[in-house]
Amino acid sequence: MPEHQREAATAKQPGRAEDPHIRELRILNAIAEALNSSPDVQQALERTLGLVADLLGLRTGWVWLRDAETGQFYNAAARNLPPYLQAPVRMTGHQCWCIEEFNEGALTPKNIDVLECSRLRPAVQRQATDLTHGLAYHASVPLYFQDKPLGILNVTGPSWRRLTDEELHLLSTIAYQVGIAIERARLADESAQLARAEERARLAREIHDTLAQGLTAIALHLEGALHHLTAQPERARQRLQRALLTTRESLEDARRSVLDLRASPLTGKPLLTAVRALSRKFTSETGIRVRVRGEATRPLPMRVEAELYRIAQEALVNVRRHAEATDVEIVLQQTPRRVRLSVRDKGHGFDPRAVSAERHGLVGMRERAKLLGGTLRVTSRRRPPSGTTVVATVPVAERER
Ligand SMILES: Nc1ncnc2c1ncn2[C@@H]1O[C@H](COP(=O)(O)OP(=O)(O)OP(=O)(O)O)[C@@H](O)[C@H]1O
Numbered sequence: 001m002p003e004h005q006r007e008a009a010t011a012k013q014p015g016r017a018e019d020p021h022i023r024e025l026r027i028l029n030a031i032a033e034a035l036n037s038s039p040d041v042q043q044a045l046e047r048t049l050g051l052v053a054d055l056l057g058l059r060t061g062w063v064w065l066r067d068a069e070t071g072q073f074y075n076a077a078a079r080n081l082p083p084y085l086q087a088p089v090r091m092t093g094h095q096c097w098c099i100e101e102f103n104e105g106a107l108t109p110k111n112i113d114v115l116e117c118s119r120l121r122p123a124v125q126r127q128a129t130d131l132t133h134g135l136a137y138h139a140s141v142p143l144y145f146q147d148k149p150l151g152i153l154n155v156t157g158p159s160w161r162r163l164t165d166e167e168l169h170l171l172s173t174i175a176y177q178v179g180i181a182i183e184r185a186r187l188a189d190e191s192a193q194l195a196r197a198e199e200r201a202r203l204a205r206e207i208h209d210t211l212a213q214g215l216t217a218i219a220l221h222l223e224g225a226l227h228h229l230t231a232q233p234e235r236a237r238q239r240l241q242r243a244l245l246t247t248r249e250s251l252e253d254a255r256r257s258v259l260d261l262r263a264s265p266l267t268g269k270p271l272l273t274a275v276r277a278l279s280r281k282f283t284s285e286t287g288i289r290v291r292v293r294g295e296a297t298r299p300l301p302m303r304v305e306a307e308l309y310r311i312a313q314e315a316l317v318n319v320r321r322h323a324e325a326t327d328v329e330i331v332l333q334q335t336p337r338r339v340r341l342s343v344r345d346k347g348h349g350f351d352p353r354a355v356s357a358e359r360h361g362l363v364g365m366r367e368r369a370k371l372l373g374g375t376l377r378v379t380s381r382r383r384p385p386s387g388t389t390v391v392a393t394v395p396v397a398e399r400e401r
């Protein structure tokens with residue numbers, strides 16, 4: 001007896017001692033376990049197909065899943081395919097009767113159909129049983145999550161027989177569980193992708209606010225040095241020295257970020273102290289006066305301090321690059337539930353609605369505030385010039401304080 005027939009025969013004879021209902025429950029339980037425990041959808045589906053074989057004696061099976069983006073079907077798992085279907089070209093997602101029925105909505109969880117298999121048909125017509133192993137029909141069990149179509153589970157056996165209502169009911173119970181498992185795997189995938197995207201956005205901000213800023217400052221110093229090179233070599237030398245200093249600091253920044261991407265830019269100082277230090281450095285480099293006001297309040301959560309510091313830093317870089325201002329005022333205020341940082345310059349202002357999509361500074365500041373559950377408001381006007389005010393307001397939860 002060929003192996004596939006022998007296995008089917010044993011599968012049809014349940015262990016004599018076991019009550020069939022208990023056996024059903026045991027197998028259903030094993031299916032639930034397989035679907036729950038395996039992180040890999042293909043493995044879980046293959047194991048499920050194996051258990052369906054144990055339960056109903058339908059030892060061949062395969063699963064089509066619909067790619068949610070393209071609508072294309074792909075073979076997500078298969079078990080004991082007859083040689084004819086093992087040729088990879090026959091199991092690609094091209095149209096076939098069960099996929100057509102599914103797409104037309106003719107297969108529903110309550111309406112499991114037994115179909116002639118259009119993929120096997122040419123070999124069945126040639127009576128090539130060595131290639132078909134006697135298979136010609138399959139039961140097609142649609143897979144849904146709620147009313148979202150996910151795919152089809154096909155099962156079959158060599159000595160095809162009508163499935164009883166009870167068996168069909170069992171198959172729809174299994175399909176229901178499979179649907180949940182597939183959706184869960186998809187959600188896990190999606191959330192991993194989201195986490196990766198968030199991480200990329202965070203790295204982009206980090207690079208913009210550290211390395212890119214450093215390089216901008218270095219370029220400005222070098223430009224200044226070039227400008228003064230012949231007429232005022234001493235000034236040129238000073239600018240070169242500053243460029244060197246900024247290069248070293250940026251390198252230090254980059255090293256810190258590489259060593260620990262979460263490294264706090266405050267290097268252990270409280271926010272207000274760190275902002276004061278940042279402002280002093282800013283004034284010494286640009287000649288723009290900065291007045292910092294604020295109460296030395298309770299320490300804030302590290303993340304809040306780090307993000308607000310970066311916001312202040314980028315706001316200052318923008319003042320230096322765009323505002324042509326002579327004075328800046330930074331205010332840090334804390335209420336029991338909120339912390340508010342504002343950076344105000346008296347420069348020439350701009351139209352916040354007309355910022356090009358290629359600019360990243362304001363977007364990054366807004367994202368930083370949003371990550372903390374807060375907001376960022378930019379007020380600026382070009383005519384009459386009213387300067388620019390950037391205000392980040394961030395909630396501080398009771399337990400975080
Ligand atoms: N304080 C300011 N004064 C005047 N204009 C400003 C000020 N801040 C921002 N802007 C304007 O808003 C635009 C967007 O700022 P944003 O920080 O997003 O980009 P950027 O500084 O031009 O480039 P980068 O992406 O390197 O930060 C700037 O190009 C500038 O025109």
Ligand SMILES: [Mg+2]
Pocket residue numbers: 314317318360361362
């Ligand atoms: Mg900027």
